Amino acid sequence: MTLDIAAELLGLLSDTDTEPRPNDQLEALTLAVAADLPVLLWGEPGIGKTAALHQLAESLGLPLTTVIASVHEPTDFSGLPVIGADPAVHGVPMAPPDWAVRLVREGRGLLFLDELSTAPPAVQAALLRLVLERRVGALRLPPGIRIVAAANPRASAADGWDLSAPLANRFVHLQWTHEHDVVVRGLGGTWPRAALPRLDPAGLKDAVAYARRAVCGLLAVRPTLVHQLPKSETRRGGAWASPRTWDMALRLIAFGTAAGASRDVLSLLVRGVVGDGPGLELLAAMDRMELPDPESLLADPATAVLPDRGDLRQAALDGVVAAVRNRLDRERWDAAWDLLVRALETGAPDLVVVPATTLASLRQDGWPVPPTIERLAGVVTMSQRAVPETVAA
Template sequence: MADLATAVTVLDACGRAGVPSLLLSKPGMGKSSVVRALAAAEQVPCKTVLGSLREPADFAGLPVVTADGVKLEAPTWARELHAAGCGYVFLDELTTSAPTVQAAMLAVALDRVVGDLALPDRVRIVAGANPPDSAAGGYELEPPLANRFCHVMFAPSVDDWLDGMTAGWVSPPASRAVSTDLQRQAAARGAVIGFVRSRPDLLDAFPVSVAQRGGAWPSRRTWAMVAGVLPYLRDSDTAAVHAVVLGLVGEGAGVEFLSWRQMMDLPDPVSVIEDPTCVDWSSRPDRVWAVLAGVTAWAASRGTVEAWRSAWGPLVAAAEAGAPDVAGAAARTLAQTRPAKASVPAAARRFAPMLVAAGLTKDAA
């Protein structure tokens, strides 16, 4: 369960990463007030849309015949957010939305597309819901829609309520989310890649239980979301990190990933590139996978010749220290991201078969 400060932090981190979030709590916990207060604090518009009062066309667009053909016209709330260039879409009472309406929300939730109108990147998608057993005329969330959200179990403390009563519910606590950079993004991506390589059965684990399908569960999409949101959180912010991971891939896979990540104690990619000897390359293969995946992701994100060439150093060190298979797989990935006119370092010739397959034969010679 996330208290108010943690919920605000998770909503902020998800918003920065472009990941939709879903506040879940019993009735009367103040979900709507939190979202409206965040919008007011940021001085951006907040449009509340109740699916129980809407038709599918309110999300998929209303067909309108024009001189150029049929256009799917977006409703007023979407056009106003588009004009503002930022703000919040608050899909309130989500579990009262009929399955047909939920289906129409799919593109809105993940792609911020309403009809033929694409909302700006600075428009954040947040939903609120009570569990189906306490919602008025409630429905379970359909699996495709549930898998598009970070599910945040919201339980404000007594102190949170007292502070809100005192301040008038207009001053949400400060977010603990942080700015990110390519290094943090690469490290998070490497951790997810390393874990999934060690537990490929958890890449796609569609729940057997109907009730669980309406919650958080691991899929290719939600693992990518984990890698996208974690860079906006401090590693030391345990409450927010746990809320994000469990809210995206579910408790089973999430707890296992968090335990694995803590045990691996992964270094940041730039430190590894600067000094490959800082890693024990003879350690667990899944740790080596994660480290090299982070290095490769950093080089690919930078996109420069210098970064690409420097990333070969850790791969060579890993191969020479007894992890040639892992290093070879990383070499294939790194070779595919070569910038134009980048030559392969001489030390990387040991990966000649991979370089030949990637079309880098002349550079490897």
């Protein structure tokens, strides 16, 4: 009777709900899962990595198979040799373990490789084929299987090892941290809901073209980024740039673009495959791709749509001034002033200071001062060549 009451109480404690809630790391995880890329969650013990995977599997309606990598032998992943009646004729097949057979029987599911950083080098080597080719012995896992792993940093792992470079280079590395509000609300009975991203069917081709243009455009001008094997063993166990991970980055950008993912989510994913340095360069290149065409802005300043983000708006205005400098005439010069007024009306005033000062220095003798400059005089100190003392005052 006492145990029955205890079981009832435990049931009440485990009776929790979920709710839609913005969460960048959870969105990054589900996007990588949708893109069919192996994900590795890094975080301190007790941070909630395992709980997140259980909740993810439940939300997606996928059976979860958990394999503790450190307590298995290499043959549990590469297959156990089974000698048949005539090995000389039929060879020696590699029999898969029972968990792999169950996954194939289900046809879909989430394979969770836990405690990856405590797996010795021999086991890590055996995992290479599983993670990349989805093969366990002679068995190939079906396309409906997704792979997610979890690991603790070596300093906090029980008898931890650095991940080998070949194994690390096969994962999307996500740093898993706790958010105070999420934990408090979750302990109160409501956790964030994991959901696969909704992809826009009409935008799939454009998303692929955009991703290819972003990655290829960067690597064309920065060839040294194609392959950067870190010098230290510890850094080799994380995200680093290689042709494999650039291909992963391309896939993640395409999926993120088709799903309308935020820049913060794309940043987590891109840096999680090629590393912080190359990843930030790629993000900067993507930002430049999204800048409006300076000639389009000059053609119709009154209705021009400028980026909302301050750094992108500044870059767009600088691009307009550079375009005027490259092909300088009075009509384009006047249009640039109209555009600066537009920027002043729709954004932070300080962003027009540098472009206005540069534009003022381009004035040619005999060009009258545009009336629009008076609207900028209170914000920007103009060059005497462009603004008479009466206007500047």
